[in-house]
Ligand SMILES: [Zn+2]
């Protein structure tokens with residue numbers, strides 16, 4: 001892991017996105033284009049399948065506050081959604097306020113790379129991505145975060 005974290009990752013500045021109904025608008029000051037897929041059981045429940053997100057760091061501006069509801073999904077994170085159209089807006093870590101935003105919120109993204117898959121041990125057997133990616137178990141993910 002250490003080699004890849006040292007290399008420069010493709011990213012986009014001031015990336016704009018919005019929910020399905022347009023009531024909530026998102027601006028990420030620095031959006032990495034290295035997408036991650038989460039196969040955990042919570043994400044499967046939340047969205048009906050794996051959650052595909054981009055790391056947006058902590059500098060995220062959200063417009064439409066009264067349309068944003070959050071769900072306290074674990075001790076370490078919460079999930080935001082538009083309470084008008086149901087679009088999933090973010091997965092946010094409580095510890096550092098880091099946002100992971102579903103890729104589909106952003107319009108006309110180019111050069112996105114599916115970089116990693118996490119909670120791979122919880123992936124149901126009925127689908128499998130053909131992309132060559134890093135794969136991490138849930139335990140490996142927790143180990144990475146606790147090491148930071
Ligand atoms: Zn909406």
Ligand SMILES: [Zn+2]
Pocket residue numbers: 038039040041042043044051119
């Ligand atoms: Zn998940």
